[in-house]
Structures are given as C-alpha cells and as structure tokens.
Amino acid sequence: MDWGSVAGLTLALGAILLGQGLDGGHFGWLVQPAALIIVGGATTGAVLLQSGHRCFLRGVRMVRWVFSPPVENHRAQLRDITAWSGVARREGLLSLERYMLAAHDPFTAKGLRLIVDGVEPNLLREILEIDISSYENEQRLAIKVWEAAGGYAPTIGILGAVLGLIQVMENLSDPGRLGNGIAVAFVSTVYGVGLANLVFLPIGNKLKALLNREIMMREMLTDVFAGIAAGDKPRVIEERLSSYRR
Structure with a gap:
C-alpha cells in the first residue's frame, strides 16, 4: 500500500x-446529486468517446497502481541477474531454461526464452525494444484516460453551472425554486475543478511516473539479456547495471 x-x-x-x-x-x-450526475456522467461519457471502451477499462484498472504500485525488489532482481549471468557463463545458455520456466514476469520469461533459443544479441535487443515500445504506447493511452478526465471535468462543471443558471432564470417568478438552481450551478463548478485537480490529474501524473520506472526496468533487463546472449562476463553486466542505479 x-x-x-x-x-x-x-x-x-x-x-x-x-x-x-x-x-x-x-x-x-x-x-448535490444533480451536479454529480452532470459532471461525473458527462466526463465519463466524453472520456469513453475519446478512448474507446477497451482503453477506458484498462485505464480504470490501472488506478490500483496509485495505491498499490508494482512491487520492486532490487536486491532479489540483482541476485537473479547475477545467477543468470553466472550460470550462462559456466553451463551455457541452454541452462537458463529452468529460470525461464520459473519466471513470473512475462517480459523476463520472453528475454530468457530468446537467449535459450540462441537468438543473436542484436536481434534479441531489437525484439525486446519493440515489445517495450508496444507496451509503453498501450499503457500511455490508458493513462490518457485520466488526463482527459482532468481536462474535460472543469469545462463540464462550467456547463453544469450554466444549466443551473438557466433553471434560475426560468424560475425567477418562484423564489422557492431559485436556491436549488443556484446550488447546482456553483457545486457543479466545484465538482469539475475539484475532481480534475485533486483526483484525475494527480492520478494521471502518478501513473506516468510509475510507468516510466517500469519502462526503465525493462530497458535494463534488455541490456542484461543482450549482454548474456553476447557472452559478456558477469562483472561487465554488473557494471552496466550500476549505470541504471545512479
């Protein structure tokens, strides 16, 4: 958490x-339920129209990262990398198959599988970089769901305010109904601006930071896999890893 x-x-x-x-x-x-329906419903509809349902649902699922980000265990990962490079150096690349079968991360398993299959280092790097690029584009589109919500919500809040004022103007002859229209007008603006700046935009920025961290980790693993495939010494691979920890 x-x-x-x-x-x-x-x-x-x-x-x-x-x-x-x-x-x-x-x-x-x-x-104000009316204001909440206007701002919440219209913002959701606008974002869904922009993103499509698959991207929208992926963005909604990503919000769990904000409160429960992906766990990173650098020490365990360093131990794994050291084990991979050492075993590959001593026993050959095919010996990494047992690590491939035990890997829980699909990207790690794919990298080890390419090494076991004997893919050339440059081609291995190219394949994994394409995988990273595809994954990054997909995730950034999902994050844009929250950025789009942060952009639409204030404007829709103003729309709700205008609708509330229209209700006020239509009921000038009935003072008892003016209060509700004025409340909807002002609270709609509060909902739109508040949700955008306190919820939607912070969530989007947090998700971008977490994604950047994950992409850097995948790029590091790509360097590791290419180094192992090229027959680099474990010490050389460790020196390469130290550049990512700066």
Whole structure:
C-alpha cells in the first residue's frame, strides 16, 4: 500500500472540507446529486468517446497502481541477474531454461526464452525494444484516460453551472425554486475543478511516473539479456547495471 497516495488524497479533501467548516459552511451544501450526475456522467461519457471502451477499462484498472504500485525488489532482481549471468557463463545458455520456466514476469520469461533459443544479441535487443515500445504506447493511452478526465471535468462543471443558471432564470417568478438552481450551478463548478485537480490529474501524473520506472526496468533487463546472449562476463553486466542505479 502506498500510504503517501492515501495521505495526499485524504489531506486534499480534508483541507477543503475543514476550510469550509471554519467559514461556517456545512458538508451537506456540497452534496448535490444533480451536479454529480452532470459532471461525473458527462466526463465519463466524453472520456469513453475519446478512448474507446477497451482503453477506458484498462485505464480504470490501472488506478490500483496509485495505491498499490508494482512491487520492486532490487536486491532479489540483482541476485537473479547475477545467477543468470553466472550460470550462462559456466553451463551455457541452454541452462537458463529452468529460470525461464520459473519466471513470473512475462517480459523476463520472453528475454530468457530468446537467449535459450540462441537468438543473436542484436536481434534479441531489437525484439525486446519493440515489445517495450508496444507496451509503453498501450499503457500511455490508458493513462490518457485520466488526463482527459482532468481536462474535460472543469469545462463540464462550467456547463453544469450554466444549466443551473438557466433553471434560475426560468424560475425567477418562484423564489422557492431559485436556491436549488443556484446550488447546482456553483457545486457543479466545484465538482469539475475539484475532481480534475485533486483526483484525475494527480492520478494521471502518478501513473506516468510509475510507468516510466517500469519502462526503465525493462530497458535494463534488455541490456542484461543482450549482454548474456553476447557472452559478456558477469562483472561487465554488473557494471552496466550500476549505470541504471545512479
């Protein structure tokens, strides 16, 4: 669990509610189902129209990374890499098959399989780089779901405000109905701007940072696999890894 993300979201929302309470406001004033339907529903629809359902669902599933990011165990990975290079040096490339079968990460398994199959180092690197590029493009399209939501939400909040004001203008002769229209108008803007800047955009930026970290890890593994395939000494591979840890 990434407690920093939990604390950040809690602090952001808590500060707004606390600030409103200090000014004499009430939480109930911010609860406007009509405004929530307008902003939430229209933003979701706009993002779905832009992204398509597959990309949209992939982006929604990625949100779990924000609170539970992929686990990275650098020491265990370094041990694995040292074991691969040492065994390949002593026993030959075919001896890596047992590590390939035990690998849980598909990218790692693919790299080891290419080594076991005797693929030339340059071709191996090319294949894995294509795999990385394809994966990165797919994930960035999914992340754009959150960036798009952050762009649409404030504008749709303004749209909700205009709709609320239209309701006010239509009921000028009935003062008892003016309050609801005005509430929808202002709360729609709060929902749009608040969701964009406190939820959608931070999630998108966090996911981009996590993806960059994962891509760098895959690039590092690509260097490792190409080095093993080329017959590099374990010490040379370790020196190459040290460049990624700087």
